[in-house]
Amino acid sequence: MNPSPRAQSAQHSQQPEPQAGTGDRTWPAVSVVMPVLNEERHLTDAVRRILTQDYPGELELVLAVGPSRDRTEEICRHLATEDPRIVVVANPTGRTPQGLNIAIKSSQYSIIVRVDGHSLLPADYVRAAVETMEETGADNVGGIMAAEGVTGFEQAVARAMTSRLGVGNARFHTGGEAGEVETVYLGTFRRSALERVGGYDETFVRAQDWEMNHRIRQSGGRIFFTPRMRVTYRPRPNLRALAKQYFHTGRWRRVVGREHQGTLNPRYLAPPAAVLAMAAGAVAGAFGFWPGWILPGGYAVAVVAGAAVEGRGLPVAAWVRLPLVFATMHVSWGVGFLTSPPGLGQPSPSKN
Numbered sequence: 001m002n003p004s005p006r007a008q009s010a011q012h013s014q015q016p017e018p019q020a021g022t023g024d025r026t027w028p029a030v031s032v033v034m035p036v037l038n039e040e041r042h043l044t045d046a047v048r049r050i051l052t053q054d055y056p057g058e059l060e061l062v063l064a065v066g067p068s069r070d071r072t073e074e075i076c077r078h079l080a081t082e083d084p085r086i087v088v089v090a091n092p093t094g095r096t097p098q099g100l101n102i103a104i105k106s107s108q109y110s111i112i113v114r115v116d117g118h119s120l121l122p123a124d125y126v127r128a129a130v131e132t133m134e135e136t137g138a139d140n141v142g143g144i145m146a147a148e149g150v151t152g153f154e155q156a157v158a159r160a161m162t163s164r165l166g167v168g169n170a171r172f173h174t175g176g177e178a179g180e181v182e183t184v185y186l187g188t189f190r191r192s193a194l195e196r197v198g199g200y201d202e203t204f205v206r207a208q209d210w211e212m213n214h215r216i217r218q219s220g221g222r223i224f225f226t227p228r229m230r231v232t233y234r235p236r237p238n239l240r241a242l243a244k245q246y247f248h249t250g251r252w253r254r255v256v257g258r259e260h261q262g263t264l265n266p267r268y269l270a271p272p273a274a275v276l277a278m279a280a281g282a283v284a285g286a287f288g289f290w291p292g293w294i295l296p297g298g299y300a301v302a303v304v305a306g307a308a309v310e311g312r313g314l315p316v317a318a319w320v321r322l323p324l325v326f327a328t329m330h331v332s333w334g335v336g337f338l339t340s341p342p343g344l345g346q347p348s349p350s351k352n
Contacts, residue, residue: 026057027055027056027057027130028057028109028110028111028130029057029058029059029060029108029109029110029111030055030057030058030059030060030109030111030112030113030126030130031059031060031061031062031104031107031108031109031111031112031113032050032059032060032061032062032112032113032114032115032126033061033062033064033100033103033104033107033112033113033114033115034046034047034050034061034062034063034064034103034114034115034116034117035064035066035091035096035098035099035100035103035116035117036063036064036065036066036068036072036076036099036117037065037066037067037068037072037091037094037099037117038066038068038069038070038072039068039070039072039117039118040068040070040071040072040075041118042117042118042120042234043072043075043076043117044075044079045120046115046116046117046118046119046120046121047061047063047079047086049120049121049122049123050115050121051083051085051086052123053121053123053124053125053126053127054123054124054127055126055127055130056127057130058109059085059126060085060086060087060107060108060109061085061086061087062086062087062088062089062103062104062106062107063076063079063080063086063087063088063089063103064089064090064091064098064099064100064102064103064106065088065089065090065091066091066092066093066094066095066099067092067094068094072117076088087106087107089102089103089106090102091103095202095205096205096206096208097200097201097202097204097205097208098202100114100199100200100208101199101200101202104191104194104199109191110190110191110192111129111130111133111188111189111190111191112188112189112190112191112194113125113126113129113186113188113189114186114187114188114189115186115231116186116233118233118234119186119231119232119233119234120231120232120233120234121231121232122230122231122232124228125143125229125230125231126188128143128226128228128229129141129142129188129229130188132178132224132226132228132229133188133190133224136222136224137222138180138221138222138223138224139189139190139192139193139216139221139222139223140184140187140188140189140190140193140213140216140221140222140223140224141184141187141188141223141224141225141226141229142172142184142185142186142187142188142223142224142225142226142229143172143184143185143225143226143227143228143229143230143231144171144172144173144175144185144227144229144230144231145161145172145173145185145186145231145233146162146230146231146232146233147159147161147162147233147234147235148232148233148234149234149235149318150234151237151317152315152316152317152318152321153237153238153239153317153318153321153325154234154235154236154237155314155315155317155318156311156314156318156319156321156322156325157235157236157242157325158233158235159310159311159314159318159322160310160322160325160326160329161173161233161235162174162175163310165306165307165310165326166310166325166326166329167329168267168270169267170267171225172184172185172225175227176225176227177227178224178225178226178227178228179224179225180222180223180224180225181223181224181225182210182213182214182217182223183209183210183213183214183223184209184213184223184224184225185209185231185233186209186231187209187213187223188229193216193219193221196216196219196221197212197215197216197219199212200212201215203345203346204252204255204256204345205248205252205345206248206249206251206252206253207249207252207253207255207256210253210256211256211259211260214256214260214263239324239325239328242325242328242329242332243328243332244332245332246328246329246332246333246336247332247333247335247336248336249333249336250271250272250332250333250334250335250336250337250338250340251336251337251339251340251341251344252340252344252345253268253333253337254336254337254340255340255344255345258342258345259345268337271330271331271333271334271337272333272334272335272337272338273334274299274330274331274334275330275331275334275335275338276334276338277295277299278295278296278299280292280295281293281294281295281296282295282296299327300327303323303326303327303330304323306326307319307322307323307326310322
């Protein structure tokens, strides 16, 4: 593998790609790439959803397997013996951008569908992606991150992740009309666009999707959202895992803002602003200025009231957890953003 921070996408075979014909049109062959690490719980279902796509064209699946602590690698090897469309490659670092670049390099075709090990695709996902790409001419198309939980806690997280109170107004979280956007969930790419920008930047342990989509747009490409592409996403299973996820997301989103000036909008700045305001109010209150408690107290009331509205229809086990889930997401993201070290994700001199 190229040792530079941004691995180069693979040059796919110079032979003509397979084209499948149905009716009066042909369907291009598609490569699905999936980085996996400790995905024993959902991996088999995720792979099955890919291999049973209602897509007339040829399809391959490249699994980039990190050094997992569970049976992930064993499951990947077993699945590959059962279906020749599966290719298993090693991702020694276990990190997502490296795994994606390795999988893309090992893939064959000119359309790349990115999937995660805990994402479940509907049967028409690849067909919708290819049709949208051909209709719009976009370099990357994506849809809705449809969070769905099993346990009461996961159901609360899923509701928060599809709520404006939880994550703002990003269309890939909350839905909306089809159109051009800054970024999408996962994504289906033209290989030519990935090669044009040099693939995923491997210095971005998190937020690598947003960062690369920004570079695609800067290079003249288009990112397109369509609600036709809806992916089932399994949320984190407990409060500690959720806090860690949002803490690191906040840290890395600030890194993107440092590298690409002007990309931080009020949606990204709201959580750190709220954390600073609550901290200042609590300190003032602790030193005897009682109105200071209005800030953290007001936030708590707002979160509980918002959860009461947003949680309608949830089981009681999920509804009672929703205020804590909202607060964990907001505060973890805000603290991560505020404490993001200046040296985190420093670009290499070799970067574009």
